[in-house]
Amino acid sequence: MTAPEPTYRKLPGRGLxxxxxxxxxxxxxxxxxxxxxxxxxxxxxxxxxxxxxxVIRRTKVGLAWNIVHGVLGGGGALLAxxxxxxxxxxxxxxxxxxxxLAVMTSPFAALFLVLFSINLxxxxxxxxxxxxxxxxxxxLTAPTRLGPARRxxxxxxxxxxxxxxxxxxxxxxxxxxx
Amino acid sequence: MSVATPLAPAAVxxxxxxxxxxxxxIRRENxxxxxxxxxxxxxxxxxxxxxxxxxxxxxxxxxxxxxxxCFFHPENRAALSCDRCGRFVxxxxxxxxxxxxxxxxxLSSGLGAEKLPELIVxxxxxANSALLAGLLPLVAFFIWPVFVVTGPLAIFCALFGWxxxxxLPRGRRRWVAVIGxxxxxxxxxxxxxxxxxxxxxxxxxxxxx
Numbered sequence: 001m002t003a004p005e006p007t008y009r010k011l012p013g014r015g016l017x018x019x020x021x022x023x024x025x026x027x028x029x030x031x032x033x034x035x036x037x038x039x040x041x042x043x044x045x046x047x048x049x050x051x052x053x054x055v056i057r058r059t060k061v062g063l064a065w066n067i068v069h070g071v072l073g074g075g076g077a078l079l080a081x082x083x084x085x086x087x088x089x090x091x092x093x094x095x096x097x098x099x100x101l102a103v104m105t106s107p108f109a110a111l112f113l114v115l116f117s118i119n120l121x122x123x124x125x126x127x128x129x130x131x132x133x134x135x136x137x138x139x140l141t142a143p144t145r146l147g148p149a150r151r152x153x154x155x156x157x158x159x160x161x162x163x164x165x166x167x168x169x170x171x172x173x174x175x176x177x178x
Numbered sequence: 179m180s181v182a183t184p185l186a187p188a189a190v191x192x193x194x195x196x197x198x199x200x201x202x203x204i205r206r207e208n209x210x211x212x213x214x215x216x217x218x219x220x221x222x223x224x225x226x227x228x229x230x231x232x233x234x235x236x237x238x239x240x241x242x243x244x245x246x247x248c249f250f251h252p253e254n255r256a257a258l259s260c261d262r263c264g265r266f267v268x269x270x271x272x273x274x275x276x277x278x279x280x281x282x283x284x285l286s287s288g289l290g291a292e293k294l295p296e297l298i299v300x301x302x303x304x305a306n307s308a309l310l311a312g313l314l315p316l317v318a319f320f321i322w323p324v325f326v327v328t329g330p331l332a333i334f335c336a337l338f339g340w341x342x343x344x345x346l347p348r349g350r351r352r353w354v355a356v357i358g359x360x361x362x363x364x365x366x367x368x369x370x371x372x373x374x375x376x377x378x379x380x381x382x383x384x385x386x387x
Contacts, residue, residue, distance in 0.1 A: 004295075038303075041345055044299075053222065056219065164226050165225065
């Protein structure tokens with residue numbers, strides 16, 4: 001006999017890492033961490049009754065990406081502008097080469113500036129850590145942005161509290177021993 | 179049965195560096211900095227942290243006359259019944275799985291053939307693989323020789339995975355398999371068309387000689 005599969009609802013936030021795209025789903029009595037990589041999915045479960053703490057730790061990953069995108073985008077834009085400006089005063093043969101180089105550089109600069117803006121709009125990065133009564137800390141692969149992580153915790157906290165307030169299954173009633 | 183009631187831990191390890199933090203200072207609303215690694219942390223501690231569940235001594239109680247006994251250990255008093263088969267189990271044989279309590283037999287039978295959804299750790303997406311094989315010629319047209327494989331592969335994945343279980347949270351998503359199937363059929367039709375065209379050209383050039 002196959003047991004019916006539980007119904008899951010999405011929780012806010014997603015993540016992207018070496019193990020693929022990550023998302024957290026919630027069922028009646030557990031959280032499901034799903035890491036999907038094209039054609040396969042890997043699952044980790046955390047039962048609400050076992051979760052003793054959920055901690056959000058700010059990380060500097062977003063800042064590092066901002067520096068990389070900013071330097072490449074800003075540097076590329078400056079280089080393209082410089083080449084274009086230089087072409088105005090250059091000799092006829094060199095002028096065309098500089099203009100071609102400026103046109104070739106600008107899409108890369110624009111791409112990195114777009115990535116920089118997206119990363120800035122998504123907000124600071126974080127890592128969520130979940131502690132269980134049985135196996136200590138687990139680093140979750142999602143959510144990885146501070147805003148969604150706070151919404152995630154706000155949605156999850158009452159559900160965990162409700163699950164932990166529910167009484168444990170009663171022990172088997174036995175005849176009093178004589 | 180002797181029961182040990184553990185106390186709530188006085189400190190909790192910083193998830194970044196392992197340094198001991200006072201749990202009562204960590205709140206959802208405001209971030210605190212770890213004194214050791216300066217990582218900013220916020221969060222929440224739940225009731226089970228402050229009053230951990232009582233744990234048994236690890237030994238089951240001996241059954242007296244008239245007590246219900248464990249199915250697997252007739253000398254032990256039964257503590258619960260299995261939520262799947264109803265057999266009485268002692269604290270040694272009780273296998274808690276979330277809110278459910280199973281006996282070792284039900285747990286091991288669930289491990290074998292993916293019968294218990296709580297024990298599934300990985301799933302292959304037949305529908306997604308059909309879509310991927312169907313889309314490959316559109317995104318990587320420069321590797322055209324492999325397209326003789328991708329069309330039939332898309333059709334195979336879509337049909338073979340039609341009744342297979344899909345993603346655990348998202349379900350089967352058959353529309354993805356249908357798109358893959360259509361793209362696979364289109365690829366196959368293009369190949370058949372190209373082969374027919376070349377065969378025609380070859381026949382025409384032979385007849386003109």
